[in-house]
Amino acid sequence: MPKNMLKDTHSPYDPDNIFAKILREEIPCRKIYEDDYALCFHDVTPQAPVHALVIPKGAYRSFSDFTANASDEKICGFFRAVKQSVLLLNLEKEGYRLLANHGEHAGQEVPHFHVHICGGGSLGRLISENKTHK
Ligand code: DGP
Numbered sequence: 001m002p003k004n005m006l007k008d009t010h011s012p013y014d015p016d017n018i019f020a021k022i023l024r025e026e027i028p029c030r031k032i033y034e035d036d037y038a039l040c041f042h043d044v045t046p047q048a049p050v051h052a053l054v055i056p057k058g059a060y061r062s063f064s065d066f067t068a069n070a071s072d073e074k075i076c077g078f079f080r081a082v083k084q085s086v087l088l089l090n091l092e093k094e095g096y097r098l099l100a101n102h103g104e105h106a107g108q109e110v111p112h113f114h115v116h117i118c119g120g121g122s123l124g125r126l127i128s129e130n131k132t133h134k
Contacts, residue, residue: 013059019112023057033085037077040085040117049120050089050096054082060113062102082115091119097126 014020021027022041029041032052043051056078060066067075086092096119101108 011061013061013065014111015059017110017112019053019055019110019114020059023055033081033088035077035081035084037074038081040081040088043116048097048118048123050091050118052085052089052117054078054085054115054117055112061111062108062113063100064102066113082117085117089117089119091117095119097123 018027022029023039029039031039031041033040033054036057038054038056040052040054043053056066056070056074058066058070058074060070066078070078082098086096089096096117099116099118100114101116
């Protein structure tokens with residue numbers, strides 16, 4: 001971890017979160033891609049024509065936790081897996097959006113770091129009109 005990076009001081013990782021159970025194959029998922037670093041599967045409540053999630057194979061609560069505490073190899077491997085998933089989903093040409101929620105204000109529901117991949121049609125603005133802050 002770089003010396004000047006702030007430490008993430010949130011609560012400990014919950015090994016019983018739903019994505020940990022998916023990683024342990026205790027509950028099923030519709031798998032798209034898997035390698036040593038990550039697993040990609042379809043979101044159970046899609047909010048776009050194509051909506052997938054990529055999760056790292058490790059106990060990380062959020063983007064902040066992952067980037068502070070995972071090795072460079074694991075971070076690099078994870079983001080390469082995101083790219084591989086984009087290719088498998090055929091989203092490279094027409095475009096896609098990556099999104100990661102961290103914490104309460106972002107509405108993070110599942111406390112295991114995940115990147116949403118959305119695409120398959122026009123996605124509109126990132127934040128709805130009535131929520132913009134000037
Ligand atoms: P977030 O709000 O960023 O924590 O998004 C969590 C996403 O996880 C949300 O879009 C719904 C999805 N999700 C929740 N439970 C399950 C599940 O059991 N299986 C799958 N495939 N997706 C889930």
